[in-house]
Amino acid sequence: MISTTLLLLTPALAASAGAQEAEPAFSEAGAIAAIREYHGEWEELDFDAVAETHSPDFEYIFFSQVIEASAFPAILSDSWLVGVASYRIDESDFHAVLLQPDHAYVSVRFDDETVYEDSTIAHTSGMMSYLLAYDDGWKVRRLHHSGPLPEGLFEGTPAD
Numbered sequence: 001m002i003s004t005t006l007l008l009l010t011p012a013l014a015a016s017a018g019a020q021e022a023e024p025a026f027s028e029a030g031a032i033a034a035i036r037e038y039h040g041e042w043e044e045l046d047f048d049a050v051a052e053t054h055s056p057d058f059e060y061i062f063f064s065q066v067i068e069a070s071a072f073p074a075i076l077s078d079s080w081l082v083g084v085a086s087y088r089i090d091e092s093d094f095h096a097v098l099l100q101p102d103h104a105y106v107s108v109r110f111d112d113e114t115v116y117e118d119s120t121i122a123h124t125s126g127m128m129s130y131l132l133a134y135d136d137g138w139k140v141r142r143l144h145h146s147g148p149l150p151e152g153l154f155e156g157t158p159a160d
Contacts, residue, residue, distance in 0.1 A: 026134050028096035031104035034138035035130055039089050047076055055139040062145050083116045104138070106130040124149070 024030060034053075041049040051073065058069040067075055093109040111125040126147015132138045 031096045055141045086115045102134045104132045
């Protein structure tokens with residue numbers, strides 16, 4: 001009788017332990033996971049998914065250039081992603097702070113590599129800072145990309 005009871009309770013205890021380990025979505029860990037997923041969408045070159053992650057009032061502060069949500073798709077398709085074959089980003093030093101009631105600030109150190117169809121390779125590194133809004137999932141409201149701009153990369157993008 002005891003062994004049967006233990007066998008019946010073990011799955012319930014395991015399920016309970018698993019539920020305790022899961023992070024709530026509105027948490028620092030949930031915000032970091034959202035940024036990792038967002039970076040994965042970039043690496044997949046899935047810009048429909050990238051756009052779906054943006055809030056309607058999204059702004060991308062790329063060095064000193066401010067790009068609003070409505071202008072972002074054209075910048076990607078007409079300039080930044082012309083001839084891109086692959087993209088990879090390495091992340092480190094995540095820092096997240098919840099901003100009640102429904103926002104989070106996340107910063108991450110990054111190194112990335114863009115490979116173009118003509119075999120040209122561009123590397124950038126620095127910090128990315130995100131302001132996320134939570135409404136049934138995390139949305140990127142503001143992204144600030146900072147660091148040294150490689151010479152000739154994204155011509156026409158001011159680096160100062």
